[in-house]
Amino acid sequence: MSSDAARDLAAWIPRLVKVWRAQRKAPPPRDGRHQHHGHQHKARRPDPRDAAPSDTLTPHELREVGAGVKQLSHGLTRERELAGAHYMDNPRLLGAYLLFYWPVSYMQSRGALSELGRPRSVLDLGSGPGPLAFAAMDAGATSVIAADRSKPALELAKQLAIEAQESLGTREWSPEKPIPEGKFDLVTMGHVVNELYHGDLALRAQLLEKILARIDKNGTLLVMEPALRDTTRALLKVRDVLVGQGYAVRAPCLFRGNCPALVKETDWCHADRPWKMPPLVEAIASEAGLHKESLKMAYAAFAPKGDAWSTLPEGRHFRIVSEALEGKGRQRFMGCGPEGRVGLAMQTKHETEKNRLFFKAMRGDVIKVDLTEPRGDGLALTDASTVEIVANAGRPFPKLP
Ligand SMILES: C[S@@+](CC[C@H](N)C(=O)[O-])C[C@H]1O[C@@H](n2cnc3c(N)ncnc32)[C@H](O)[C@@H]1O
Known part of the structure; x- marks a missing residue:
């Protein structure tokens, strides 16, 4: 994993912690939505927790986040009862996502983006609090929009942008709504496609085709999924539908036919990159009883219609x-x-x-x-x-x- 990406992530950690602490202190939303807390720092009384370190958690905080991560991990990877549910609207789970899964998704996407050209105009669909959106920004994108159905998640993405002094557009989006306006040279979808349409792969492929129609020539749709057997195989099947419709895959596939990993029911194909977890992530992983010593992910980068597969060198x-x-x-x-x-x-x-x-x-x-x-x-x-x-x-x- 590139040291640039690791350095960039290290700069995000205190921002994540700060935004997490602020959302945790925010009064409960009255109308079920999160409030904008742009001026809350002026109004509140000093809080002893302000003495807490800026890039790690106190033992009390760690217990709280660890419990949330445990619940998310169970619900998104083991039993999968949370997949497709509105877990981002639960402040405790959203907070746990922000401090643990955000850095993981950020590094995963930096690892996939490094295989593609420099992005410029980017749309991050199913962004949550924006790890892929900010990864694209750090990889050089000049205009980035994060889109999700969860308002609280988008609010956190906005707060992170303020902390980083970056400009980020946000849109409410879900697949039955129109795709945010414009053309993009990169659309990212991190760990979201597997949550859509109750597993209907034909509908997922149709959605990806609609999105690909909004991507400029030489641009890319990057889909990243959990590296579980079922979520990976589902992505590979959708890949086959798109390849069958004439779309090229920019990465990781060199084979242009139907994915050979689908032949045997027990096979799947995913990436697995070593990384050095930031101490915050390591502490949360250990509190939640998880091992995240490598970054496993399934991904596919699709080219828009008309763009050819890359010409490979001799050999x-x-x-x-x-x-x-x-x-x-x-x-x-x-x-x-x-x-x-x-x-x-x-x-x-x-x-x-x-x-x-x-x-x-x-x-x-x-x-x-x-x-x-x-x-x-x-x-x-x-x-x-x-x-x-x-x-x-x-x-x-x-x-x-
Ligand atoms: C596992 S999170 C991924 C967040 C981020 N992209 C990442 O990779 O870390 C899945 C995201 O998909 C969003 N999502 C799930 N179903 C959705 C739907 N039907 N419409 C819009 N967003 C949806 C959730 O709100 C959540 O933010």
């Missing part, structure tokens, strides 16, 4: 789509490239100067291999083989113009 390329599967005396990966999903294996005794990078490759990297031998339904690398890492995970492939 046999594979994206590594599994972890390193180490066996006795050998290493194996699943690779996915223009020829499909293929097992790649090499015995350690065959390591040479020209192929040793095979043992350094990581999920998400794109490798170029030559002089392999067919073995079963995959490829064996031998001491004659050559291996190059042509793009590290999170870097564009092929290179951007």
Whole structure:
């Protein structure tokens, strides 16, 4: 994960904590909506909690957030009873989202955006409190709109923009409403598509097509989803519908047909990037009993109609789509490239100067291999083989113009 993104995230942490503390102190909304608390700092009496550190939580705060994160984690990943529910309108859960999932989504999206060109005009749909919107801003976007059905979540996004002295547009949006006006060169949808239409994939694909019609040439629709088996497979199925309608995928797919990870019911395909959790996130994870030591996500970046798949350079390329599967005396990966999903294996005794990078490759990297031998339904690398890492995970492939 890029150190720029990590540095940018570190600057967000005190803003998240400050905005969280302010929303926590806000009086309960009278009409079920959150109030604008632009001037509350002038009016209130000094509060002992103001002495609390700006980028970590007090033990009391940590317990409160940890309990909210536990509930969200259970409801969004385990039992999934919260998926599609209005959890962002519950201040406790929204607060827990802000302090724990926001940094995670922010870093996930920086990791996907780094594979694409610099965004300019951006729409973040299902934004919640805006981690993807602000990630796009930090990646260079000049105009960003966050859109969600939850007013309290949009209010927090506004407060964060004020803290960061950035300008952010907000719109109320849900799929039955029109897409916010304008054309965009990037539309992001983070962890929201899986919450729509009670699982109806045809409706999800139709929505994505409508959104793609609002994307400029050379622009991108980035869909990011939880890396669970079901949510990932659902995204891959929607990808297949769009590919079948003639849309190109900019990342991560190098294969232009139906996704080969869908052939076996037990397979799925996701990214998994190492990251160093900020201390705040680490403390909340441990309080909630979660392990978030890597950033797992499923994602697909679609090109608008008429934009072609990228032309790949000469040679046999594979994206590594599994972890390193180490066996006795050998290493194996699943690779996915223009020829499909293929097992790649090499015995350690065959390591040479020209192929040793095979043992350094990581999920998400794109490798170029030559002089392999067919073995079963995959490829064996031998001491004659050559291996190059042509793009590290999170870097564009092929290179951007
Ligand atoms: C898991 S959160 C993701 C927030 C943020 N995009 C991220 O990646 O961290 C899902 C968001 O989708 C929004 N959402 C869910 N169903 C929606 C719907 N039918 N219309 C609009 N937004 C919806 C929720 O309000 C919530 O903000």
